[in-house]
Amino acid sequence: MSPINPWLGIFIVLTLLGALIGALAWFQKTKQPHPELVRKLLHIGMGLVTLSFPWLFSSAWPVFVLAALAVIGLLGVKFIKTDSISKVVHGVARESLGEIYFPISIAIIFALSHGNLILYIIPVLILTLADAVAALIGVRYGTIKYTTSDGVKSTEGSIAFFTMALLATLIPLLLFTEVGRTETLLIALIIATLVMYIEALAWKGLDNLFIPLGGFLLLKVYMSMGVPELTLRLVVILALFVLSLLYRKRTTLNDSATMAAVLAGYLVWAAGGWTWFVPPLLMFISYHVLSPKTEENSERIHDAQAVIALTLPGMFWLFIAQDQGITELYYPYTVSFAAQLGMIGLARLHHQFPDMNRIVLWTRCTVQAGVIILIPWMLIVGLSFSSIAYASVGVSLVAVAVVGFYYMQPEIADCPTNNERFWRQGGVGFVVSLLAGGLVLLV
Numbered sequence: 001m002s003p004i005n006p007w008l009g010i011f012i013v014l015t016l017l018g019a020l021i022g023a024l025a026w027f028q029k030t031k032q033p034h035p036e037l038v039r040k041l042l043h044i045g046m047g048l049v050t051l052s053f054p055w056l057f058s059s060a061w062p063v064f065v066l067a068a069l070a071v072i073g074l075l076g077v078k079f080i081k082t083d084s085i086s087k088v089v090h091g092v093a094r095e096s097l098g099e100i101y102f103p104i105s106i107a108i109i110f111a112l113s114h115g116n117l118i119l120y121i122i123p124v125l126i127l128t129l130a131d132a133v134a135a136l137i138g139v140r141y142g143t144i145k146y147t148t149s150d151g152v153k154s155t156e157g158s159i160a161f162f163t164m165a166l167l168a169t170l171i172p173l174l175l176f177t178e179v180g181r182t183e184t185l186l187i188a189l190i191i192a193t194l195v196m197y198i199e200a201l202a203w204k205g206l207d208n209l210f211i212p213l214g215g216f217l218l219l220k221v222y223m224s225m226g227v228p229e230l231t232l233r234l235v236v237i238l239a240l241f242v243l244s245l246l247y248r249k250r251t252t253l254n255d256s257a258t259m260a261a262v263l264a265g266y267l268v269w270a271a272g273g274w275t276w277f278v279p280p281l282l283m284f285i286s287y288h289v290l291s292p293k294t295e296e297n298s299e300r301i302h303d304a305q306a307v308i309a310l311t312l313p314g315m316f317w318l319f320i321a322q323d324q325g326i327t328e329l330y331y332p333y334t335v336s337f338a339a340q341l342g343m344i345g346l347a348r349l350h351h352q353f354p355d356m357n358r359i360v361l362w363t364r365c366t367v368q369a370g371v372i373i374l375i376p377w378m379l380i381v382g383l384s385f386s387s388i389a390y391a392s393v394g395v396s397l398v399a400v401a402v403v404g405f406y407y408m409q410p411e412i413a414d415c416p417t418n419n420e421r422f423w424r425q426g427g428v429g430f431v432v433s434l435l436a437g438g439l440v441l442l443v
Contacts, residue, residue, distance in 0.1 A: 006056075006057055006058075006059070006062040007062075009056035009057055009062055010062050010065060010066055012357065013049060013052075013056070013066055014051075014066070014069070016049050017045075017046065017049060017070070018256035019426065020042065020045040020046070020049070021042065024038055024042055026161060027041075031046065033065065034133075034419045037139075038239070039135075040132040041132075042099075042130045043102070043128070043131065043132045043312065044128055044129065044185055046103075046128075047125075047128025047129070047132075048128060048148070048388070049104045050069070050128075051121060051124055051125070051126055053106075053110055053116070053120075053129070053269060054110075054117055054120055054121075057110075060107070060110055060111040063106065063107045063110045063111070064107045064111075064271055066107075067103040067106065067107035068113060070102075070103035070373060071100055071103055071104065072391055074099050074100055075100065076105075085309065091430065096205055097205045097206075099205070099208075100205070101205055101206060101208040101209040102127075102208045104209065104211045105127065105211075105212045105213060106124065106212070107198075108213065109123050109124065109212050109213070109216050110328065111114075112216060114156075115214070115411050117176070117222060118172060118173070118177055118219070118223075119216060119219060121172055121210070122169050122172050122173075122215060122219055123212035123213075123216045124167060124212060125168035125172070125174070126164075126165045126168045126191075126195055126212065126215045127208065127211050127212045127215075128164075128213060129162065129164045129168055129185065130160075130161045130164035130165040130168060130195070130199070130211075131199060131207060131208070131211060132158045133160050133163075133164045134157040134158065134161035134164070134199065134354065135157065136162070136392055137154075137156055137157050137159075137160035138154040138156060138157025138158075139151060139157075141156050142154025142156045142157050143153075143156065144156065145361075146196075148167055148188050151223075153200060153256075155356055158196055158199070158200055159315075161195075161196050161199050161282045162192050162193065162196045163192075163193050163337075165192040165215075166188050166189065166192035166198060167188075167190065168193060168230075169187065169188040169191050169219070170184060170185065170188035170202040171213075173187065173223075177223075179223060179353075180227075182227050183225070183226065183227060183230060186222075186227065186230035186231060186234055187219070187222045187223065187225075187230060188232055188437045189234055190218065190222060190230065190234050190237065191215060191218050191219060191222070193234075193237055193241075194214065194218060194263065194266070195211050195214055195215050197237060197259045197262060197263045198210045198211055198214050198258045199211060199255050199262075199265065200255075201256040201257070201259050201260040201263065202304075207354055208256060209232055211437075220337035233270060233326065236266060236269055236270075237262075237266055240262045240265050241262055241265055243262075244258045244259070244261065244262045247285070251284075251288060251300065252288065252299060252301055252302050253300060253302050253303075253306075253307065254300045254301065254302060254303055255300075256303055256304040257302050257303050257304045257306060257307045258367060259304070260283055260304040260307040260308060261307050264279060264280065264307060264315070265277060265284075267291050267315070268314075269314075269316060271318055271319075271322050272318050272321070272322065275330070275380050276318060276333065278376055278377075278380065279314070279333065279338070279373055280311060280314060280376070282337070282341075282372055282373055282376060283310075283337045283341045283372075286341065286364070286372050287341055287344045287345070301432065302417060302422075303419070305419045305422060305423075306417075306419065306422040309419070309423045309425065309426035310340045310421040310422060310425065310426050311430070312426055312430070313336040313340075313426060313429045313430035313433050314333050314337055315327045316433075316434075317330075317332050317333035317336065317433060317437065318333055321333070326441075327360050327416060328440045328441075329379070329437060329440065330377075330381070331390055331394070331436055331437075331439075332433040332434070332436035332437035332439075334373060334377045334394070335374055335397055335398070335432065335436040336429050336430065336432070336436075337429075337432035338369045338370060338373035338397075338398050339369070339370060339396075339397065339398050339401035339428070339429040339432045339433065340393060340425065340426075340429045341368075341369040342365045342366055342368070342370075342398045342399075342401055342402045343365075343371035343402060343405045343425050343428065343429070344425075345364070345365040345368055345369060346361065346362070346365045346402050346405060346406060346412070347405075347409070347412060347415045347416075347421075348415055349365065350413050350415070351414060351415035352397060354413050355439040357360055358406070362399065362402050362403055362406065362407045365402050366395060366398050366402050367395075367404075369398050370391070370395040370398055370422055371393065374391045374394050374395060374398075377391065377394075378391050382404055390439075393436070393439065394436065395437055397432045397433075397435055398432070400432055400435075401428050401429060403431040404428055404432075405424075405425060405428050408424065408428065409421060409424060409425070
């Protein structure tokens with residue numbers, strides 16, 4: 001049973017939040033601080049209030065009621081624009097729904113934690129403290145900049161985020177769990193590193209959703225692991241980070257996109273092992289060699305959304321394969337990356353050689369992608385009549401993706417680099433992989 005009536009708990013929380021917003025509105029009006037400071041003070045205050053939820057509520061429904069009321073109230077402030085309150089919530093001049101995602105993520109984490117204080121408190125602490133401190137340090141001291149989907153962030157801010165996320169994980173694990181000290185340190189290092197990547201690549205306030213959910217899932221998995229497993233995972237993260245640093249100047253991915261690629265690579269390896277890691281790695285290191293290098297196609301212009309859009313189809317098959325134990329889904333997973341590589345080559349080559357015969361263009365892109373991605377797949381699963389037949393069908397599916405994308409993408413000859421293009425390309429790759437998945441499951 002809850003220590004107090006849930007409706008009384010809801011009233012207490014709403015009163016505290018109302019007082020917090022009122023106090024910050026007064027502070028904003030009288031002291032004229034930097035808008036980011038006021039916004040992050042609201043962020044910290046809301047987070048500290050939500051830390052009381054496990055002691056106020058024994059079930060999830062009051063938290064979802066509070067989340068719904070918060071979302072409605074914040075949307076009202078956003079669109080009605082009540083002057084003093086609006087400056088507290090939306091004082092920073094950038095498009096973001098972070099304040100909307102915040103209560104939603106809190107409610108989801110509370111429900112998923114099922115009363116486990118550590119699984120609730122650590123993700124909320126990371127969201128509350130690390131995100132706010134990173135923003136404030138970045139605004140005040142940030143000098144070493146890197147590009148993201150949301151514009152520019154600072155290395156100093158990311159280091160501050162890492163430090164606070166490390167402490168927010170390390171201290172509760174040391175004080176309130178039986179996890180060994182070495183395991184605790186390794187868990188804190190891994191989680192701090194990965195959520196730092198998440199914060200760096202998120203856009204339009206999605207970090208307020210991704211950070212706590214990512215922290216929760218990572219914590220739930222790693223708390224049951226021993227020192228050897230945790231050490232291996234930390235080494236892999238660091239190796240991928242070093243690889244990205246060495247390779248970053250040779251890609252067209254900006255800094256947040258490179259971080260997204262590292263994060264995606266780690267998740268693939270952690271969930272599926274090295275064999276599942278091969279197709280996205282081959283796509284990542286080979287796409288830029290599919291067409292002659294020029295100054296124009298060497299600019300680092302692609303952001304995290306491009307990486308996410310192109311890897312999501314593969315992630316879908318990896319999740320299903322691991323959840324259902326269907327190893328044969330490695331085939332549609334691989335076909336999805338081969339299709340993406342073929343479409344990347346199509347856009348780049350068609351832009352550089354607009355007079356190339358389209359049949360030659362389609363064939364070249366299809367064959368290149370098939371050789372780079374599907375031949376290694378055959379070597380991994382084993383050379384046989386069956387694998388050769390599946391690879392041949394895979395090449396045909398890559399051709400379908402290439403030709404389909406050629407006609408579906410507006411102004412394909414201009415090699416568009418907007419996110420609409422990459423989500424469209426990701427969708428084409430997903431449809432083609434569905435055909436490959438249907439072949440595996442039906443035959």
